[in-house]
Amino acid sequence: MLRETVLLAFREIRRNVLRSSLTILGIVIGVAAVITMVTLGGGATAQVASDIAKLGTNLLQVRPGQARRGHSGTRSTGDMFKEDDAEAIAREISGLAAVAPTASQTTQAIFGNKNWSTAATGSTNSYLRVRDWPLENGRQFTSGELRAGKAVCILGATVRKELFGGQNPIGATIRLGKLSCQVIGVLESKGQSSFGTDRDDFVLIPLRTLHRRITGNTDVSRIYVSAQDGVSTKKVEQDVERLMRERRHIASGKEDDFHVRDMQELVSTMTGTTRVLTGLLGAVAAVSLLVGGIGIMNIMLVSVTERTREIGIRLAVGALERDVLMQFLVEAVVLSSFGGLIGIVLGVAAAAVGARLLAVPFIFDPGIVVIAFVFSAAVGVIFGYFPARQAGQMDPIEALRHE
């Protein structure tokens, strides 16, 4: 009986190919939209997570100024750190892999007739360790260069491209503002960050070189601290906070005038944000599924009216209310599931293309495919039920008289 009902539904759908296709269009679009949105959103979330993970998840950033903002107008910026703050952290806190004090200054990088505005970042070799950033070419600073503040530099991939094009920059001398400095290395490219900034657009020089030859002060604007594997970043964070409060003479009960940022926190914040956005987009797309369901109901009602006589005949030869109801319900469900299947194919394809265009990873999630399919079938049941019940409850005499 069920087999006949399903076959009948297929035949009825085939009879009105154009109408059936238009009927399921809403479901197709709805399912495709949900799948595309959720898949792309999932890809973006993964992208953000992996971007931040590239910074190193056991990485902490210590910066002057308060982290919380907004609830008072008197947000103190806090004094800059000095190099010995970083040394103190390295000396007094256990379980650390590396500590990198950094300071930065916007400057012009000039080579020959090429001119590029970039950031001169002063730090030590630890910077490359904490950022997990290998050299593509050349070498790191020597300890002598670091100690003496020699005029040597390591180029970010963007600066290298802008100044040297295809040439080998190692050994060349470039100017950073008024400072002439020799290129000793080139960093590998990290590309764009998920915040949209170019991470390769800077020149790394020894911290002391920056202090003495460019900024003229001894400020350290940021200290990167990376914990050893297996050491809790939470514990390191607390240790750093305690040490810095001590060094900066902050009385107990007073707020910090610096903050320590844990990358893992950042990961969860950022991925949380993209997840909420994904959910929101998915919900908007789900509305179109609902609209698709109403489309199915509309056409099923028309179909029931058109086929009144057929319903009368079926009832006369002994079909139960249930039989007729099932016939139309199965038809609605077959229609909507079919729409769901097409929508899944289109959605996955659109997500694959979209992922490439947006440069996010394409992550196929079978869960959302199953959910989308079940949902589209459910739409058929819910929106097909009312017309099907109308068909089943028809009076056979009236139905047979219907022209």
Add this chain to the structure above:
Amino acid sequence: MNTTPSEQISKSPLIELKGVAKVYGKGRAAMHALRGIDLRIDHGEFVAVMGPSGSGKSTCMNILGCLDTPSAGAYLFDGVDAGELSRDQRALLRRNYLGFVFQGFNLLNRTSALENVELPLIYRGTPTGERRACALRALEAVGLKGWETHTPGELSGGQQQRVAIARAIVTNPKVLLADEPTGNLDSACSREIMEVLAAFNSERGITIALVTHDADMAAYAKRIIRFLDGIIDSEEQNGGTP
């Protein structure tokens, strides 16, 4: 499924109407289609119901066919009070014991003759192979061998009505109810249809109740009942030969 207690007590009537009345609408707008009908139809009878338009004969057929229920009185089908049955129970009664032939044929369009005939068997849950064989036999019995794959649109009126008859008898019903089966046909086709019906009555013993305007068609029946204004006006025995 086809054996009921009445076949052992074959003296009891197959169909019995006791004071059946049918009122449509309410109050002043009420229309009394039937005003108290008493009627017995025995196993194997061929009864023709005649009467002018509005005399209640179609209403009576609808009640006999369990498509409608009486407002008052009782309809006993094989001893069962059909007026007391639920909608689904009446559908089951139609499915298992009744066959219908309508004036307008009422075949499914764009569906082959064979599939039209198979329709009642689908609801009976007959397996596909057996269903096909029964439908082919029924079509052959009405003289439509070779027309199985034609749709109603490809058949003449007389052929369409034969398909409808095949559909009505494919389940071996106890009663075949024919509501003006020849109303849309010319006289030659009408006679052919009546001969098919008369043959099923005499050869298979299927009880037939026929509504008709046409005295020539009623002449095929063995008993003629005349309706007038919702009551039975007269009743006469007939030889069964036109």
